[in-house]
Every structure is written in structure tokens, then in C-alpha cells.
Amino acid sequence: MDFHFESIFLFVSVLLSLSIIVSKAGSRFGIPVLLLFLIIGIIAGTERFGLNFANTSSAQVIGTISLLIILFAGGLDTNYQQIKHIILPGTILATIGVFLTALITAFFINFILSGFNISPAFGFTESFLLAAVMSSTDSASVFAILRGKKIEIKHNVKSILEFESGSNDPMAYLLTVTLIGLIQNSQQIYIPKLVMMLILQLIIGLAIGYLFGRLTVLLMNSINLNNSSLYAVLLLSCACFIFSFTSILYGNGFLAVYISGLVIGNHKLVHRRSVGNFIDGLAWLFQIGMFLILGLLIDPSELIPVALVGLIIGLFLFIIARPAVVFLTLIPFRKIDFKSKLFISWVGLKGAVPIIFATYAFTANIPQAHDIFNIVFFITLMSLFVQGSFLPFFARIFKVDNEKKEHKEHIDIQLPDDMKGIISEIHITKEMLQNGSSLMNLPLPDKTLAVLIAREGQYILPKGKTVLKEHDRLLLIAENEKDLKQALRFLGVDHNDTKI
Numbered sequence: 001m002d003f004h005f006e007s008i009f010l011f012v013s014v015l016l017s018l019s020i021i022v023s024k025a026g027s028r029f030g031i032p033v034l035l036l037f038l039i040i041g042i043i044a045g046t047e048r049f050g051l052n053f054a055n056t057s058s059a060q061v062i063g064t065i066s067l068l069i070i071l072f073a074g075g076l077d078t079n080y081q082q083i084k085h086i087i088l089p090g091t092i093l094a095t096i097g098v099f100l101t102a103l104i105t106a107f108f109i110n111f112i113l114s115g116f117n118i119s120p121a122f123g124f125t126e127s128f129l130l131a132a133v134m135s136s137t138d139s140a141s142v143f144a145i146l147r148g149k150k151i152e153i154k155h156n157v158k159s160i161l162e163f164e165s166g167s168n169d170p171m172a173y174l175l176t177v178t179l180i181g182l183i184q185n186s187q188q189i190y191i192p193k194l195v196m197m198l199i200l201q202l203i204i205g206l207a208i209g210y211l212f213g214r215l216t217v218l219l220m221n222s223i224n225l226n227n228s229s230l231y232a233v234l235l236l237s238c239a240c241f242i243f244s245f246t247s248i249l250y251g252n253g254f255l256a257v258y259i260s261g262l263v264i265g266n267h268k269l270v271h272r273r274s275v276g277n278f279i280d281g282l283a284w285l286f287q288i289g290m291f292l293i294l295g296l297l298i299d300p301s302e303l304i305p306v307a308l309v310g311l312i313i314g315l316f317l318f319i320i321a322r323p324a325v326v327f328l329t330l331i332p333f334r335k336i337d338f339k340s341k342l343f344i345s346w347v348g349l350k351g352a353v354p355i356i357f358a359t360y361a362f363t364a365n366i367p368q369a370h371d372i373f374n375i376v377f378f379i380t381l382m383s384l385f386v387q388g389s390f391l392p393f394f395a396r397i398f399k400v401d402n403e404k405k406e407h408k409e410h411i412d413i414q415l416p417d418d419m420k421g422i423i424s425e426i427h428i429t430k431e432m433l434q435n436g437s438s439l440m441n442l443p444l445p446d447k448t449l450a451v452l453i454a455r456e457g458q459y460i461l462p463k464g465k466t467v468l469k470e471h472d473r474l475l476l477i478a479e480n481e482k483d484l485k486q487a488l489r490f491l492g493v494d495h496n497d498t499k500i
Helices: 003-026 033-044 056-076 086-113 123-132 139-148 155-167 167-184 191-222 230-248 253-265 272-297 305-327 338-346 352-363 368-391 389-398 479-492
Strands: 424-427 448-455 459-461 472-476
Touching: 003 272, 033 086, 033 272, 033 368, 033 459, 056 123, 056 139, 056 155, 056 230, 056 253, 056 272, 056 352, 056 472, 086 123, 086 155, 086 167, 086 191, 086 305, 123 305, 123 352, 123 368, 123 448, 139 155, 139 368, 155 167, 155 338, 167 352, 191 230, 191 253, 191 389, 230 253, 272 352, 305 338, 305 368, 338 389, 352 368, 368 389, 424 479, 448 479
Parallel strands: none
Antiparallel strands: 424 472, 448 459, 448 472
């Protein structure tokens, strides 16, 4: 069916609005919202609705831009203080873990597919490519599900999962493009050379991401723009530059933008709140759009012939390969207990990233590209439905959830950029009120001031005699971070769990 521009624009706007509305209803039943976006895209691409979209090159470009923004937003929103204790295990999972997952799964795929009538035939290199495409934990899926479900995962477990998913796509990407190059040139895999190439690209991505992250902070804080809205545009352009520049130097651009976002997000930045909201909203827009477009690419009838193969490979990946690699790579880290490792094994979520990487095989004219794409799509649907839907259940079974914690909503307020000071929000607990319920009874240092109380949707300007209640949210302001942390210690609050 042919569409005019206005018709396409109308269809896309309806599709986006419908996705958001349906996701709100679906989340009440424990269905991952990203799965709903994907399903809506599939339905919209069927013959009944007639929105034909089969341009894998365009989907690849949109997917790459989306992944860039999602990883950058994930880095910006990650508190270094919360992840510094898990950087080593997270890094091992994101690099060695991804490589081993792909390698183990490749041997299994090569063995399994030999028993099925799939043409053209899969050799070990093609099997390795299929496994590499699916080897990483999808950052968009993990961020959306862990931060969207109304459960609180234990601090160290959640930090490991978010750090791993945010930093392991580069390794899967490197494996994918390297293996595609080997297939195109009819070369055999030489593991030591492959490992050295991966290490070099990771080092370049890490170095450029850190360096240009610091330079971006310096630029943002030193430049004086007349329109404050331009700061968000400048930050986005810096992220795009970092990705492109790193890729030109044969480094990994995805790793670079994630590291740069991590660096920028953990330094003082002008207009932090407005810039952060802009990037977060943009990330959600591209996340929804990416899943919708990828859904449009697939013909549901093409999933039927690969369903059995996809089911077998998916089960092996979820139940054997991922848990084996998690337990093997985390052996040195005894502080991560057995049940936490089981939960980390379960949250090996697949999402848009494997599908995007599968389109690389199409654009490279790999003979097995069509089967790779369909198998990957089937396993992604399976992962989001099974792993995503049962995540809260297994969090309770493996006892990694903090059920008593309430979902925290933060007071949306920001200091003017020319005003010195630092703000934080604390949640009033029963223990804080043991010495009296009035504000004056709280042990606040001289250089810390209570400026606002949020209670049941209402905001109260506090005075010394104002009575505090359990579950109140109290906004504090201090001259500097040192004074604020001192106040938090006096109140018995862990600053790592506090919004600053």
C-alpha cells in the first residue's frame, strides 16, 4: 500500500500514542512494555494494516542511533558511587562473559543445526555469528524492566545487571562485525587474533569515552549560551561526536558513549535536571520507535519454520549457557551469593540489540542472514515474554528483592546555576523520629537547611515546629557535598541510596 507523507506521519503518531497507552495497561499484568511495543509493530506490519517496511539498512541506521542514545542515557543515569564496588565483576561479565556465552552457544548451534534442514548450511563461523548476535544482555530491556517494575532489587545485584547490560553491547558488536568480515573474506577463525582485536577496540573506546567525557563536562560548564535549551542539544551533539570519532579510530563507539555518559553524569553539570530529562525522554522515544520498526520488519508466518530451532537454542542459552558463564566468571567474587548469581543468570534479557545486529548480516549479504534474523527475532520474543514476565517472581524466589521498600518518587526541583549549594532528598523513617517528631528534633548540622516537605501529593514549607510523619520526603540543601554527607550520616541515611 502506498502512503503519502501526511498519512505516514498520522500512522506513526497513532502508533506511538497507542504503544504508550497499551504499555500502561500491559504493565499492570506484568507484561514487559518493550514486548508490547514489538508486538504492536508486528501487527502494524501485517497485510491487514498494510504498512510495508522491509528496509533493513534503514532499520540498522535507526537502531544504531537508538542504541547510541539509550547507552548514553543509561550512563548519565548511573551513579558511580553505587557501581564502583561491582565494576570488576560487571566488566568481566560484559567482556569475557559475552565472549564465552557466544563461544559455548556456537558449539551447541553448530551441533543442533546439523540435524535440521536449514539452507544454506551453517558452518561453525556462521553458528558463531548467530551466537554472537544473541550473546549480550540488552540494555534497553534491562533498564526498562528493572526500573519499571514495582520491585526493589538488592543494591549490588541491580548495579551489576545495569552495569553489565550497559557495557556488554560493545563486545557483542565487535564479535558480530568481526565474524561477518571473516565470512565475507572466507577466512577461518583464529581465536588469539580475534581476542587481540577485541581488546584493542575496547581499550580505544574506553580511553576516548573517558577523555571526551571530561572534555564535555568542561565545555558544558564553561560555555555561556543565551538559550538554556541549547545545552541539551550541545550534549547530544557531543555524544554523537564521541561515537563517530571513536568508530573512525577503529575503537568501539558504543562503549565510548556509555563511558562518556557515566563520566558526565557523575560530575556537576549546568542545567543537569533539564538536560537529563531531555536525554531521558529522547531515549524513550527512540526505544519505542526502535522496537516498533523492528516489529515491522518481521513477517509472523516466517517465524513458524524456525520456531523449534529457536526454542531449543533459546532454552540452551537461558538455562545452560548464561548460568554456566555467570557462575564461572563470578567464582572469584564470594560476596555475590549463590541466589544472587541465579538471579543474574535469569536476567540475561534479549531485546532490540540482537535484532539490530542481525540486520548487519543482511546489509553484508551473508547467505544465512534470513534464517539468522528469524531465529534471533523468535528468541527475542521468547526472552522478553518468559524472562521479562517472570523477573519479579524469580526476584522473590531467589530472595534478591527488598519488598518492604516503597517505590521512590523524587521531588522535581533544581537550584539555579548561579546559586551555590547542593540539594538532596531523604525519606523520613520511624527511626528518625525516635527523639521527637518535630523538624527541630532532627540532628541537622548548621550548614544544612530543610526547605520542603512532600506528603501525599502535597508540599509543605517547614518550620522548626513542623511535625514530620513517617514516609514524608524531606528536601535538604547544604553549602557543599561534604556538609550534605555529614547531615545524612547524622540522620543515619546511606548517601549511596539518596538522590543528590
